[in-house]
Amino acid sequence: MNTLTDRYVWAAARNVPEVQRAEFANELRERIGDESDALIASGHSPADAEVAALTDLGDPAALAAHYVDRPLHLIGPRYFLTWWRLLKLLLVVVLPIATAAVLLAQLLSGDAVGQAIGESIATGISIAVHLGFWTTLVFAIIERSPSTVKVEIWTPEQLPQVPDAGRSHWLSDLIASAVFLVFFAGAIIWQQFFSVYADDAGQPIPLLDPELWSFWLPYFLVLIALELLFAIAVYTWGWNWWLVGANVVLNVAFAVPALWLFLTGRLFNEDYLDAAGWPWAEAGGIIATIIAVMFVVIPTWDVAEGIIKTVRGRGATRVTAAV
Amino acid sequence: MNTDETTAGHLQELRRGTVVLACLVRLRTPDYGYALLESLNELGITVDANTLYPLLRRLEKQGLLTSEWNTDDARPRKFYRTSATGEQLAGALTTDWRRLDDALTRLTTGDER
Numbered sequence: 001m002n003t004l005t006d007r008y009v010w011a012a013a014r015n016v017p018e019v020q021r022a023e024f025a026n027e028l029r030e031r032i033g034d035e036s037d038a039l040i041a042s043g044h045s046p047a048d049a050e051v052a053a054l055t056d057l058g059d060p061a062a063l064a065a066h067y068v069d070r071p072l073h074l075i076g077p078r079y080f081l082t083w084w085r086l087l088k089l090l091l092v093v094v095l096p097i098a099t100a101a102v103l104l105a106q107l108l109s110g111d112a113v114g115q116a117i118g119e120s121i122a123t124g125i126s127i128a129v130h131l132g133f134w135t136t137l138v139f140a141i142i143e144r145s146p147s148t149v150k151v152e153i154w155t156p157e158q159l160p161q162v163p164d165a166g167r168s169h170w171l172s173d174l175i176a177s178a179v180f181l182v183f184f185a186g187a188i189i190w191q192q193f194f195s196v197y198a199d200d201a202g203q204p205i206p207l208l209d210p211e212l213w214s215f216w217l218p219y220f221l222v223l224i225a226l227e228l229l230f231a232i233a234v235y236t237w238g239w240n241w242w243l244v245g246a247n248v249v250l251n252v253a254f255a256v257p258a259l260w261l262f263l264t265g266r267l268f269n270e271d272y273l274d275a276a277g278w279p280w281a282e283a284g285g286i287i288a289t290i291i292a293v294m295f296v297v298i299p300t301w302d303v304a305e306g307i308i309k310t311v312r313g314r315g316a317t318r319v320t321a322a323v
Numbered sequence: 324m325n326t327d328e329t330t331a332g333h334l335q336e337l338r339r340g341t342v343v344l345a346c347l348v349r350l351r352t353p354d355y356g357y358a359l360l361e362s363l364n365e366l367g368i369t370v371d372a373n374t375l376y377p378l379l380r381r382l383e384k385q386g387l388l389t390s391e392w393n394t395d396d397a398r399p400r401k402f403y404r405t406s407a408t409g410e411q412l413a414g415a416l417t418t419d420w421r422r423l424d425d426a427l428t429r430l431t432t433g434d435e436r
Contacts, residue, residue, distance in 0.1 A: 026392070026399060027356075031376055033398045034357035056372075067377045 004050055005032050012060035016068055024067065032057070075139045083139040090131045092232070099124035100225040107218035113189050161238070177231035185224045188217060197275035205272045216261060223254050239310040247306045251299035259295040342370050342378065344420065347413035350388060353404040379403055387412055 002010075009032070013025045032053050039049035057063055065072050075083050102123045106116035188208070195204035208217065227250055234243055261267040345368045349359060360375050382388045387409035393402050405413065 027376070027380070027401055030398060030400050031356060031372070034355075034400075035372065038357070058373075063373075066373070067380055069377075069381065 004054055005029065008032065008054050008057070008060055012064045015061050015064035015070075020068065024064070071143060073143075074136065075143055079139050079143055083135065087132065087135050090135065091128060094131060095124060095128055096225065096229055098127050100222055103225075104218050104222050107213065107221070108215070110214075113192060113213070117189070171235060174231050174235040178228060181224050181228050181231070185221055188221065195272070197272060199271065199275075205275055206269050207272050209266055209269045212261070212266070216257060219257070220254070223250065226250060227254075239306060241310060244303070244306045244310050248303050251303055255295050255299040259292065262292060262295065338369070340416070341420075342368065342374065343382070344413060344416040345370075346375075346378065346382065347387065347405050347409050347416070350403050350405045350409075353391070353402040355393070355400040355402050359403070382409070 009025050009028050012028060013021045016024045032050075035053040035056065036046070036049040039052055040046055044052060062072065064070075099120050103116055103120035106119055107113070111119070191207045192210070192213075193204060193206075195206060197205045199205055230243070230246060230250060233246075237243070258267070342363075345363055345366075346359065349362065354362070356372075356376055356379060359379075360370065360372055363370055363375075379388065383390055383403065387406055388403045389406045390401050390403050393400050
């Protein structure tokens with residue numbers, strides 16, 4: 001029958017690399033023996049002494065890790081920050097793009113909107129789990145590999161900008177943009193299923209032409225997702241000329257197709273217009289003109305606002321520097 | 324965290340390096356783990372077995388100690404002895420220890436200039 005010491009030594013030694021195992025087991029036997037002897041000398045019975053000595057040693061796996069300098073953490077201080085920065089970057093950049101791409105692919109392949117959204121959310125969660133797992137696995141292996149991998153050296157250029165008074169303003173901008181964009185995307189999807197008018201079969205008549213789902217409405221939904229990323233970029237870095245450029249591109253990408261679809265009569269659903277009794281006499285022309293002008297004015301204003309904020313931001317930086 | 328814990332933590336940090344130095348000096352005459360533990364504690368250099376045994380292993384791996392199994396007794400024991408490199412390190416550590424002691428003495432008596 002194996003003694004408690006045998007069992008303890010075996011349990012500890014299996015956590016040690018094989019080449020060191022025999023030596024380690026002998027060292028441990030010596031230590032347990034000497035510590036038990038000391039307890040016996042101070043009046044314990046041999047059985048009590050063995051139990052007390054082993055209890056004192058604690059968990060064999062922890063003891064072995066301590067002996068061979070193996071880390072008892074998944075990712076230690078040396079790699080933690082690199083791991084954390086990379087994981088945040090992946091979750092912020094890869095996750096939304098991949099999820100949006102899945103959504104677009106689902107919509108283009110003609111799936112129902114609700115199903116496409118459901119599936120892209122499920123895929124998004126799965127992508128997030130994969131990103132977290134594989135990144136952590138790689139770092140856990142690096143942590144345990146004997147050769148030291150060069151960690152990115154920190155330099156002063158990596159210092160973030162000090163948040164100034166304008167910064168809190170950026171946050172409210174971000175929240176406003178996010179709420180508006182989510183509402184807008186929701187409205188595009190909502191109008192497909194709910195309408196003030198119903199056809200003879202009692203089905204709702206969508207406001208927008210349902211044929212647009214083959215390409216243009218998914219396109220606009222992806223643009224909305226990109227606008228959301230853009231709003232986050234503005235919040236993160238503040239306005240600069242690169243973001244002004246991106247803002248121009250996004251606005252043109254939105255306004256030009258929307259205006260073109262509207263002017264060629266493909267934006268709104270004919271059935272809906274009929275049900276609403278369009279055109280409403282002389283008012284019709286005026287309303288159409290107002291809508292067309294809005295497609296031009298709103299993006300122009302958005303671009304101008306970005307430029308104004310960038311110029312002001314530059315001014316504020318100069319003032320701060322002068323002080 | 325209470326004061327006792329804070330004190331214990333700082334004392335542990337202060338002693339950490341001194342245990343290495345004490346081992347290197349004490350093991351000029353070869354000895355095994357438990358005997359070393361006893362003799363250091365008798366001298367007033369308090370060290371825990373959970374610290375000392377892994378430390379001996381690490382010092383051996385760094386070539387500061389050499390070891391030999393003694394099988395004369397019923398229980399085989401690993402005897403450690405300070406190596407030549409270990410001796411050099413002990414010298415360097417002792418010099419630094421003296422320097423720190425002098426500096427602290429000057430600091431507390433107030434004639435640091």
